[in-house]
Amino acid sequence: MTVALQIQNLSRHFNDLVAVDNISFEIRQGEIFGLLGPNGAGKTTTLSMLATMLEPTSGSATVNGIDIRKDPDGVRKSIGIVFQDQSLDEELTAWENMDFHGRLYRIPKATRNRRITELLTLVELNDRRDDIVKTFSGGMRRRLEIARGLLHYPAVLFLDEPTLGLDPQTRNHLWQYIATLAQDNGITIILTTHYMEEADRLCDRIAIIDHGRIIAIDTPKNLKDGLGGDLVTIGSPEPAAVAAALREPWVARVETHNDNVVVSLKNADRHVSSIVTLLNTLQIPITSITIHKPTLEDVFLSFTGKTIREEEAGIKEQMRMHQKMLRH
Amino acid sequence: MEIIYTIWLRNMLRFVRSKSRIIGSISMPLFFLLFLGFGLNSVVQLPGIGGNYILFLVPGMVAMSVMFTSVFSGIQVIWDKQFGFLKETLVAPVSRLEIMLGQTAGGATTAVLQGFLILVLSLFIGLQVSRVTGFLIALLFMVLIGISFTAFGIAIASRMEDMTGFQLIMNFVIFPIFGLSGALFPISSLPAWIVPVTMLDPLTYGVEGIRYGLTGVSQINPLVCFAVIGGFSLTMTAIGAFLFRKIKI
Numbered sequence: 001m002t003v004a005l006q007i008q009n010l011s012r013h014f015n016d017l018v019a020v021d022n023i024s025f026e027i028r029q030g031e032i033f034g035l036l037g038p039n040g041a042g043k044t045t046t047l048s049m050l051a052t053m054l055e056p057t058s059g060s061a062t063v064n065g066i067d068i069r070k071d072p073d074g075v076r077k078s079i080g081i082v083f084q085d086q087s088l089d090e091e092l093t094a095w096e097n098m099d100f101h102g103r104l105y106r107i108p109k110a111t112r113n114r115r116i117t118e119l120l121t122l123v124e125l126n127d128r129r130d131d132i133v134k135t136f137s138g139g140m141r142r143r144l145e146i147a148r149g150l151l152h153y154p155a156v157l158f159l160d161e162p163t164l165g166l167d168p169q170t171r172n173h174l175w176q177y178i179a180t181l182a183q184d185n186g187i188t189i190i191l192t193t194h195y196m197e198e199a200d201r202l203c204d205r206i207a208i209i210d211h212g213r214i215i216a217i218d219t220p221k222n223l224k225d226g227l228g229g230d231l232v233t234i235g236s237p238e239p240a241a242v243a244a245a246l247r248e249p250w251v252a253r254v255e256t257h258n259d260n261v262v263v264s265l266k267n268a269d270r271h272v273s274s275i276v277t278l279l280n281t282l283q284i285p286i287t288s289i290t291i292h293k294p295t296l297e298d299v300f301l302s303f304t305g306k307t308i309r310e311e312e313a314g315i316k317e318q319m320r321m322h323q324k325m326l327r328h
Numbered sequence: 329m330e331i332i333y334t335i336w337l338r339n340m341l342r343f344v345r346s347k348s349r350i351i352g353s354i355s356m357p358l359f360f361l362l363f364l365g366f367g368l369n370s371v372v373q374l375p376g377i378g379g380n381y382i383l384f385l386v387p388g389m390v391a392m393s394v395m396f397t398s399v400f401s402g403i404q405v406i407w408d409k410q411f412g413f414l415k416e417t418l419v420a421p422v423s424r425l426e427i428m429l430g431q432t433a434g435g436a437t438t439a440v441l442q443g444f445l446i447l448v449l450s451l452f453i454g455l456q457v458s459r460v461t462g463f464l465i466a467l468l469f470m471v472l473i474g475i476s477f478t479a480f481g482i483a484i485a486s487r488m489e490d491m492t493g494f495q496l497i498m499n500f501v502i503f504p505i506f507g508l509s510g511a512l513f514p515i516s517s518l519p520a521w522i523v524p525v526t527m528l529d530p531l532t533y534g535v536e537g538i539r540y541g542l543t544g545v546s547q548i549n550p551l552v553c554f555a556v557i558g559g560f561s562l563t564m565t566a567i568g569a570f571l572f573r574k575i576k577i
Contacts, residue, residue: 051419076419076420085412086411088416091341101416101420104334104417104420105420132345
C-alpha cells in the first residue's frame with residue numbers, strides 16, 4: 001500500500017477560532033477520499049493547508065511523500081486543485097485557460113497541446129475549445145476546471161465542493177467523470193462535500209468532520225453498517241403495541257415517533273415478513289411499512305446528534321458571533 | 329522568463345479582446361486634447377515653447393493615457409482576486425516575483441499601446457515627428473511610466489480587499505500626480521511656491537521626457553528625467569513585488 005497523503009496532528013487556528021483541531025489520518029494512493037461535514041466544519045481549511053495555500057498552526061503533513069512545510073513548491077507540482085469558487089479567466093477561451101495553466105506548470109509545447117486536446121475531449125468540451133468561458137454554463141466551467149487541474153499529471157487531485165450549485169443531472173455526470181478518473185488513471189482524489197449522497201456514491205473512504213475534528217473515518221458501508229442495520233418504519237394506530245411486540249432478539253433498536261415505530265435491524269428485507277406475520281398474529285393493525293437503508297445522514301445524526309442542516313445553522317450563528325466579537 | 333511571458337500573454341489576450349475598454353481609456357485623454365487644446369489654443373500664450381498649446385498638450389496626454397491605463401492594469405489584480413483567477417496563478421509552482429513581473433510587463437505594454445494610440449491620433453491634429461530618435465526617446469519614457477504605475481497599481485491592489493477604495497486612490501493620488509505633473513501647463517508658469525511640489529512628482533519627469541522626444545524642447549534636462557523616472561520605476565517595481573509577495577487570498 002502506497003500512502004499518498006499523511007496527516008499528523010494538523011491544526012489551524014484563526015485568532016481564537018479553532019478551524020482545524022489536531023487531525024490525523026492517511027490516504028492511500030488511488031483512493032477517492034471524502035471529507036464530509038457541514039459548511040464551516042474545517043474542510044476547506046484542511047484542503048488549503050494540504051495545498052500549501054495556508055500555513056498550519058501546528059502539526060505536519062506529507063502529500064505524495066513531500067512535506068507541505070519543507071517543500072511547498074514540490075507539493076504544488078504534484079497536486080491539482082479545483083477550488084470551491086470558480087477560478088477561470090472568463091475572458092479567455094477554454095483552450096487559452098488550459099494553455100495558461102500548462103505554461104505555468106512548464107509543460108513543453110508538444111505535450112501541452114496533445115494533453116489539452118485529450119483532456120478537453122475527456123470532459124466533452126473539445127468542440128467548444130475556442131469559445132470564451134463567459135458563455136459557458138456552470139457545469140461546463142466545472143468540467144473545464146477539472147480538466148485544467150489534471151493537465152500537469154498530478155498525483156493527487158483536490159476537489160473542493162466540486163458539484164456545489166450544479167443541477168442534479170450535471171452533478172451525476174460529474175460524479176461519473178471523477179470515478180473514471182480515479183479508476184483509469186490511478187489518481188488519488190480528495191474531495192470535500194456536504195452532500196451526503198455525493199460522499200456515499202463516490203468515495204472509497206470518508207472522514208466525517210465536525211467543528212474541526214474528525215469524528216468518524218471509514219468506508220461509507222462500514223459507517224452505515226455501524227448503525228446496526230436497516231431501518232424499518234411501521235405505521236400503526238397502536239404504536240405502543242407494535243413497539244412492545246417487536247422486542248425480539250433480531251431487532252437492534254426500537255424507537256417510537258408519533259404513529260410510527262422505527263426499528264433498526266440487520267437484513268430487514270428478510271425479516272420484514274416475520275414482522276408482518278408477528279403483528280398479524282397479535283392482531284395489531286398496520287397502516288404502512290417501509291424499509292430504508294441507512295444513509296450517511298443517519299450516520300451523521302448518530303455521531304453528532306444533529307442533522308447536517310441543523311449543524312450548518314449552528315455554525316453560521318457561531319461565525320456571525322465570532323465576527324461580531326472581532327469587530328468590537 | 330517563461331512564466332513572465334505567460335502572464336504577459338494573458339494580459340495581451342485580454343487587451344485585444346476588450347474593445348470597449350480600449351476605446352474607453354483613450355477617450356478621456358483624447359477629449360482633454362481636443363477640448364482643452366482647441367479651446368485654449370488661441371487664448372494661451374506659452375513663452376518660449378513655440379506658442380502652440382495643442383502641441384504642448386500632446387506629450388501630457390500621452391503620458392496621462394499611459395499612466396491611467398497602467399494604474400488600471402495593476403489594479404486588475406483585485407478583479408483577479410475577486411473572480412478567483414489569482415488563486416489559480418498563486419497555487420502554481422511559480423514564484424510570486426515572476427507573477428508580479430509578468431503582470432507589470434503586461435500592464436506596461438497595454439499602457440504603452442494606449443499611449444501610442446493617442447500619439448498616432450495626435451498626428452492628425454498637427455503633431456509632427458521628424459526624428460526617429462526623438463520618437464524612440466518618447467517611447468522609452470512611455471515604457472518607464474508604464475512600468476512605474478503598473479507596479480504602483482499592483483502594490484495598491486495587494487493591500488486592497490475590493491474596489492471600494494479605488495475611487496479614493498483615484499481622487500487623492502492619481503489625479504494630483506497627473507495635475508501637478510506639468511502635463512497641462514508649463515512648470516515655469518507656476519507660482520514659485522508650487523514648483524518644488526511639481527518637482528517631487530515623478531510623472532513630471534515622464535512628461536518632460538516625452539516632450540523632449542516629441543518636440544525637442546523640455547524644461548528639465550532629459551538625462552535628469554531619465555534618471556528620475558527610471559529610478560522611480562525600479563523603486564515601484566521593488567515595492568510592488570514586496571507587497572505582492574504578501575498578498576492574501
